Amino acid sequence: AQSVTQLGSHVSVSEGALVLLRxxxxxxxxxxxxWYVQYPNQGLQLLLKYTTGATLVKGINxxxxxxxKSETSFHLTKPSAHMSDAAEYFCAVSNNRKLIWGLGTSLAxxx
Amino acid sequence: DSGVTQTxxxxxxxxxxxxxxxxxxxxGDLSVYWYQQSLDQGLQxxxxxxxGEERAKGNILERFSAQQFPDLHSELNLSSLELGDxxxxxxxxxxxxxxxxxxxxxxxxxxxx
Numbered sequence: 001a002q003s004v005t006q007l008g009s010h011v012s013v014s015e016g017a018l019v020l021l022r023x024x025x026x027x028x029x030x031x032x033x034x035w036y037v038q039y040p041n042q043g044l045q046l047l048l049k050y051t052t053g054a055t056l057v058k059g060i061n062x063x064x065x066x067x068x069k070s071e072t073s074f075h076l077t078k079p080s081a082h083m084s085d086a087a088e089y090f091c092a093v094s095n096n097r098k099l100i101w102g103l104g105t106s107l108a109x110x111x
Numbered sequence: 112d113s114g115v116t117q118t119x120x121x122x123x124x125x126x127x128x129x130x131x132x133x134x135x136x137x138x139g140d141l142s143v144y145w146y147q148q149s150l151d152q153g154l155q156x157x158x159x160x161x162x163g164e165e166r167a168k169g170n171i172l173e174r175f176s177a178q179q180f181p182d183l184h185s186e187l188n189l190s191s192l193e194l195g196d197x198x199x200x201x202x203x204x205x206x207x208x209x210x211x212x213x214x215x216x217x218x219x220x221x222x223x224x
Contacts, residue, residue, distance in 0.1 A: 032211055043113060043115075043201055043218050049212050090154065094211060098159060098167050098210050099156070099210050101154040103153045104153065
């Protein structure tokens, strides 16, 4: 069975600092991996996804994630946090028919 | 605007009642997915329809049912509502029937009192 673990339910960074949100997965088949962002009172928006090919994936708003098969990880990073990045971030793995979701990481950005 | 339209945005109803949530997928998308999001259980997949047919089922209660109509819009029916059904209900759509990236609607917030 597939599963997703997001390490840290709450992460706080200073504006301009590196953002690192951790995601580990388990999958018996080559995974499709996703990061979504949810702003308050809004739906989820796709940040980026890995399907095949290049393991470093660039997404919207300056975010990127690297698929590391040996570590079963798909951590999300951004070099410099903006106040507007404060939101809930969800990692997910696909089992073809549905996405298996992590519990989410709430990112706070301090001035 | 994601292109996925959900109505209503907010719904307050009493226990034991029945409600219907509506979703119009993004133009060209054939799959519709329903999710429930609550504080204690996170995002839970409920059900998927593809071009009018049920394709996958998740943690959907027997009191809940859904369908996708010929014009591809979908409805989620929740009956005999309980306090614990209070949650955000999201609809998402995609072109194909594989979960390789959805577009989400903004959700319906259901409050059962």
